[in-house]
Amino acid sequence: MQKPIRVWFEKTGAAIYISHLDLNRCMARAVRRAKLPIWYTEGFHPHPYLTFPLPLSLGVHGLREAMDLRLVEDMPLEEVKERLNRCLPQGLLVTGVTVPAEKAKEIAFADYELTMEAMGADTAALVREALEKDALPVEKKTKSGVKEVDICPHLQRLSVEKQGERCLVKVTLPCGSSLSINPSLLAQAVTMACGQPVKIVRTVRLRFCNTQMQLFA
Amino acid sequence: MNPVLESILMEVQKPGRYTGGELNSVVKDKNAVDVRFAFCFPDVYEVGMSHLGMKILYGLYNAQDNIWCERVFAPWTDMEEKMRQNGVLLYGLESGDPIRDFDFIGFTLQYELSFTNVLNMLDLAGLPVLAAERQGLTPIVVAGGPCACNPEPLAEFVDLFILGEGEEVNLELTELYRDYKKKGGSKKDFLKAAAQIPGVYVPSLYEVRYQPDGTIEAVTPKEGAPEKVTKRIVKDLDKAYYPDTFVVPFLDIVHDRAMTEVFRGCIRGCRFCQAGFLYRPVREKSPDTVCKESRALCESTGYDEISLTSLSTSDYTGLPELLDDLLDYTEQEMVSLSLPSLRVDNFSPALMEKISRVRKTGLTFAPEAGTQRLRDAINKNVSEEEILRTCNTAFDGGYMAVKLYFMIGLPTETMEDIEGIAKLGQQIVNLYYRNPNKPKGKSVAVNISLSSFVPKPFTPFQWEPQDTMEVLRQKQQHLRDSLTTRKVQCKWHESMTSFLEAVFARGDRRLCKVMKLAWEKGCKFDGWDDQFLFDKWMEAFRECGIDPAFYANRRRSLEEVLPWDHLDFGVDKAFLIREWKKAQESTVTPHCRDHCSGCGANRLIGGACFAKADSGVV
């Protein structure tokens, strides 16, 4: 038998500095230690087969990340969760295990919380001022070179909350295979619009959503 | 995490080097321990985390309730810059606390070219680099590892050195320290008392006098310190501490796998090899212990590869038995097994068969020299016929690449020996094409890796001069000219780093000021080609009025007092002299299991090394 399962996990604390490649290896080791009955690749050097529907960049906190595995023996999903949690380093925590309802390619959006800071300025005011503009051009690196893109139409479910000199921006950004906007572009857009350097000091990816902007399951 | 640190981590390469929090890293309550130990590896994380000795001592210390040992590595230059800019002091990865406040700061000295990093790390910790300027009891700066066999070039920076294997002496030392801490003793008194522990060398308690020609006249102990400090060893490896778990890094490190040590020491006695003499005598672990330890490590780490380590794993008497047991486990658990440091001569087809069940990567051999005469002189007991036979077996088994390690600049070497390297390469190529079982239509690659010989303390070549950089370059060129086929590729290392290595390997205390000056001029990470500043080093030598050739390129007389003569690693000087003479005559010495040559190291275990071997000279 091969039963696909989806492991939901958090990546926080020191674990945010684990790159995607390293996360893959780290999870494979946890799966081994947990002695999960999962499918291993064939060949001379078999290793646990795991895939990540949407990789997370280094330095970003993830609160509802996903990893797909295939069980080769039945095991209660709750037990998969418990076994994995016993074997994961701090900062990685499994919050649930489900049977995947959607395919990875359904992922189209992600919700973020960005803490932004402009040295010595009221960041919230700056960000609000920038968002008033009709267009927010940024330089986006693509395969065919640097391209100018207006990110304005892609900012959805946006809110700006003042937090002292810093501000907290909540936003939904496209992250599908056809279009993807990296949250760092928002800092670049605000910087360009206001002529004052604004940076993101903390990026949290809360969850990802399907093409209908509903929670990916 | 400290917010300043957090803000710089995103601005450096591989922040995972600096965060800690890896699986199996040990976090304790700092108020519940009475000794905090910063275990420092003076190189980057990926290199240091690959080192077995550190894993053993980390586990050992942390197995004690009242000690908390943390790991510290040399921050790469980008991180160092950020730390200095933001006033972040060098910290322990487990707690994030500055190591300046720890009880011990311990360095492991694996290679001479990491010495400047020791200074740099002390400085990054916010401490004076000179031991004399650190007056309080804490932190005590200690160092061990193979380069502690001649610690003189670091004598002014380190408070005390630990000679030999650390499993027992380290705990004795922390025990003593605890008393002094409790009663508020001074650093001076503590060091005096520490010098009485066997295996502990306190350089400030020895006075060195020089002759007009620059050689050493005498080294005299003061304040009751012993005339000779003898290294420590663990007698029974089956009873010794071995970690049942390793810290599992997030980053891809150099050796990212479980490692089980199968024995210490080496029976071979290759005359250029310092490790072969330093770690004598041979002590094996039983296959049962190795098997148990390997399994425990895999279970607790999730590693899918185990490596059986030693200086020469095919000399392990329990290898066939061990492989039978272990392969059953590894195959079932889908763990792969690797056997580094295999030798050519006892590489039987049966062993080959077992290894091929393990993994088919390239084959590596270390003939070290190109002719039989020179191989005899260095006591590398490998014949051309054996090398060719093994290569043939390997080609039968489907191998297409062979890597060969050679050294140039060996004592008694001539240009004929250099040509011999090229000839051997060519013979292996020919052998491949004559082999009927070779993979169809595929070409062979013979890769030659060339290093420059560095004479080391406690070897029969400790009196030998190193070839000058110019001669080494001529030899490299000659080898290049002697190669007649593209199927043999040759790579070598810059001779400048080997030169500096030779200076420090056999240096004395007068080099401390050169080292400090070179470090002040920006030298660090000298083992990294892209960081190595040869001109700065030469500047430092010049400004200190010290000629590096005096240490590297001078033939020393057998009567000369050597900077490490007051240290005893078990091997008698008389034995080394006998071996040196045999080298001049290209005469070989049988290996220890065949015949004991009376090196003296068996005194450390209080009996013969091998039940079967002749007692020889004692």
Ligand code: SF4
């Ligand atoms: S005492 Fe004899 S057997 Fe033991 S290490 Fe020395 S030479 Fe080898």
